Amino acid sequence: AQSVAQPEDQVNVAEGNPLTVKCTYSVSGNPYLFWYVQYPNRGLQFLLKYITGDNLVKGSYGFEAEFNKSQTSFHLKKPSALVSDSALYFCAVRDDRGSGYALNFGKGTSLLVTP
């Protein structure tokens, strides 16, 4: 089955510094990878996705993600972090077991950006 792993429960970054939230994947066939963000007491908001093509994917709010096939990674990045970026981030991969195109999620990484 398709799966993703987020190795860090929490990432701490100072405002203005670059941030990286890590995600590795395990798939058979083509990976369809997604990043979502969840602010406190809110639903998940879509940030970006990798389907095919360029390995650098640009998304909402200045975020981007780099798809690396050799390292089976899809890390989320932002050049300059904002305090308002503090949230819970989820990496997800499309399931291939006939579940109506459902997503398999990682456990989430809490990002804290300090002033």
Added chain:
Amino acid sequence: NAGVTQTPKFQVLKTGQSMTLQCAQDMNHNSMYWYRQDPGMGLRLIYYSASEGTTDKGEVPNGYNVSRLNKREFSLRLESAAPSQTSVYFCASSESGYQETQYFGPGTRLLVL
């Protein structure tokens, strides 16, 4: 365009009580999903509906039932609530296809005492 809406936002139940969580989408999507979110476990699929008139079990279906009432609405029912069902429940929808984005509702926070 409201996207995906869910009701109620918050609910407290006693063990053994029943309730239905409502979900509606106005994006004309074929596929709809119910997930639950528990701390440190990400989101897990409870049930899904690949198209109007079909429903199937996901990873954690025990204790739940669903109804795809029409293309817009997909409800989740707890027949006899248990404390283990204390969670945040999210409904989502998407077009059919591996490349399509799923859009999520705001969630229902459920506490079972």
